[in-house]
Amino acid sequence: xxxxxxxxxxxxxxxxxxxxxxxxxxxxxxxxxxxxxxxxxxxxxxxxxxxxxxxxxxxxxxxxxxxxxxxxxxxxxxxxxxxxxxxxxxxxxxxxxxxxxxxxxxxxxxxxxxxxxxxxxxxxxxxxxxxxxxxxxxxxxxxxxxxxxxxxxxxxxxxxxxxxxxxxxxxxxxxxxxxxxxxxxxxxxxxxxxxxxxxxxxxxxxxxxxxxxxxxxxxxxxxxxxxxxxxxxxxxxxxxxxxxxxxxxxxxxxxxxxxx
Amino acid sequence: xxxxxxxxxxxxxxxxxxxxxxxxxxxxxxxxxxxxxxxxxxxxxxxxxxxxxxxxxxxxxxxxxxxxxxxxxxxxxxxxxxxxxxxxxxxxxxxxxxxxxxxxxxxxxxxxxxxxxxxxxxxxxxxxxxxxxxxxxxxxxxxxxxxxxxxxxxxxxxxxxxxxxxxxxxxxxxxxxxxxxxxxxxxxxxxxxxxxxxxxxxxxxxxxxxxxxxxxxxxxxxxxxxxxxxxxxxxxxxxxxxxxxxxxxxxxxxxxxx
Numbered sequence: 001x002x003x004x005x006x007x008x009x010x011x012x013x014x015x016x017x018x019x020x021x022x023x024x025x026x027x028x029x030x031x032x033x034x035x036x037x038x039x040x041x042x043x044x045x046x047x048x049x050x051x052x053x054x055x056x057x058x059x060x061x062x063x064x065x066x067x068x069x070x071x072x073x074x075x076x077x078x079x080x081x082x083x084x085x086x087x088x089x090x091x092x093x094x095x096x097x098x099x100x101x102x103x104x105x106x107x108x109x110x111x112x113x114x115x116x117x118x119x120x121x122x123x124x125x126x127x128x129x130x131x132x133x134x135x136x137x138x139x140x141x142x143x144x145x146x147x148x149x150x151x152x153x154x155x156x157x158x159x160x161x162x163x164x165x166x167x168x169x170x171x172x173x174x175x176x177x178x179x180x181x182x183x184x185x186x187x188x189x190x191x192x193x194x195x196x197x198x199x200x201x202x203x204x205x206x207x208x209x210x211x212x213x214x215x216x217x218x219x220x221x222x223x224x225x226x227x228x229x230x231x232x233x234x235x236x237x238x239x240x241x242x243x244x245x246x247x248x249x250x251x252x253x254x255x256x257x258x259x260x
Numbered sequence: 261x262x263x264x265x266x267x268x269x270x271x272x273x274x275x276x277x278x279x280x281x282x283x284x285x286x287x288x289x290x291x292x293x294x295x296x297x298x299x300x301x302x303x304x305x306x307x308x309x310x311x312x313x314x315x316x317x318x319x320x321x322x323x324x325x326x327x328x329x330x331x332x333x334x335x336x337x338x339x340x341x342x343x344x345x346x347x348x349x350x351x352x353x354x355x356x357x358x359x360x361x362x363x364x365x366x367x368x369x370x371x372x373x374x375x376x377x378x379x380x381x382x383x384x385x386x387x388x389x390x391x392x393x394x395x396x397x398x399x400x401x402x403x404x405x406x407x408x409x410x411x412x413x414x415x416x417x418x419x420x421x422x423x424x425x426x427x428x429x430x431x432x433x434x435x436x437x438x439x440x441x442x443x444x445x446x447x448x449x450x451x452x453x454x455x456x457x458x459x460x461x462x463x464x465x466x467x468x469x470x471x472x473x474x475x476x477x478x479x480x481x482x483x484x485x486x487x488x489x490x491x492x493x494x495x496x497x498x499x500x501x502x503x504x505x506x507x508x509x510x511x512x513x514x515x516x517x518x
Contacts, residue, residue, distance in 0.1 A: 058418050078424025088419040092437040092514045101433070102423035133514040146419075153423055 047215030081150030102153035212257035302484035310484035334393025342401035350409025371396030
């Protein structure tokens with residue numbers, strides 16, 4: 001059974017200052033299986049973030065609906081964890097307090113909160129930083145904390161909106177390996193939005209390619225590379241073949257976006 | 261001098277002191293040099309002498325105590341009511357739409373213009389002084405707090421929602437803590453303005469306080485006392501400002517603008 005069903009979800013933004021309305025997302029359907037890792041790949045402004053925000057409940061679709069475990073999504077909730085591209089750790093809370101935020105909101109006893117936070121901070125390699133404030137951390141460490149914060153809440157699905165977009169290349173590669181290794185051991189359902197082709201192939205079992213605005217799904221490409229995937233698969237022939245194919249798909253869209 | 265290059269701490273203090281030395285120098289030159297008549301401006305030594313007299317003979321310490329009490333009393337009263345209202349306005353847009361036009365209008369009403377009315381309503385007692393400070397501070401605080409809370413980073417609010425926070429969780433655990441340092445900073449600013457209102461309130465219809473002493477000294481053409489009073493006000497302001505800043509740094513160690 002599908003964990004997440006996106007059923008003809010479309011989003012049109014009303015016109016500003018007399019301009020016409022903008023269709024950001026054409027009615028789009030997608031099914032995500034339990035414990036699947038799907039990346040949504042598309043050029044900037046293709047509506048992929050809009051789709052993710054609708055799933056998170058942070059935006060309302062103009063048409064269609066989103067079902068999680070068969071129940072329609074109506075607003076944001078703890079069952080859909082999200083990691084944003086911008087650094088969204090609460091600056092007034094320490095690393096550990098950030099990770100405990102959702103648990104505290106649920107009323108989990110403090111001792112249990114600390115236990116869970118300890119486990120997840122260990123998982124993302126941040127033991128010893130529990131009492132640091134976010135401003136004392138590097139960008140990569142902040143995003144690791146944000147991943148731990150989302151996972152500590154035990155969401156049914158993890159949504160990531162270009163979480164490594166602001167990081168340098170080396171840090172980004174390490175973060176991809178970290179996230180992939182977490183997924184390989186924890187088996188969460190993950191939906192990951194990115195415009196980076198290599199990133200989309202490396203972690204996913206399926207790459208969903210979106211077209212330029214108005215966005216719609218133009219290709220759904222399975223990634224038949226076995227797990228565990230060490231970083232060396234990025235230079236394997238099958239990886240290169242996929243990369244060549246997706247590069248072509250995206251290039252066409254990027255060109256179209258430029259003309260539009 | 262290169263733009264934006266910082267100076268060392270010792271130099272910074274030295275430059276700060278240098279200003280006061282230069283100021284006193286010009287003042288001394290003008291008065292001791294006989295360029296300005298003693299009737300209009302007392303020289304620094306006379307000012308210090310008059311200041312000593314104020315404390316020793318006229319019980320000036322009591323006046324200072326009264327003024328400080330009025331400022332902090334009226335200010336605290338305004339803050340206790342204005343901060344919650346400002347938070348409610350910043351967080352909930354219908355509440356903001358209801359109050360904002362009136363508060364924006366009331367903010368421009370000069371507190372000093374209310375003094376005659378307040379004397380009529382509340383007499384010339386302490387209540388009238390507190391009300392002047394209150395009117396002068398309340399609307400300013402409301403608007404500044406509402407603006408701060410309303411400007412909370414939306415991505416932090418969204419992150420809290422995806423972590424399962426409900427509306428009251430957003431207010432208590434995101435809007436409040438993220439706005440707290442700026443609210444404290446606004447209070448520090450408004451406290452500075454409250455000092456100007458209290459002196460005006462004491463210039464009219466008061467029998468104690470620094471402002472009252474200044475009007476008395478004016479009648480006697482004692483410019484030394486007036487200047488001494490003004491300097492005392494400045495010094496109290498400086499000290500309270502220092503404690504406010506120190507407290508903010510201690511309370512909000514995570515804040516980078518402090």
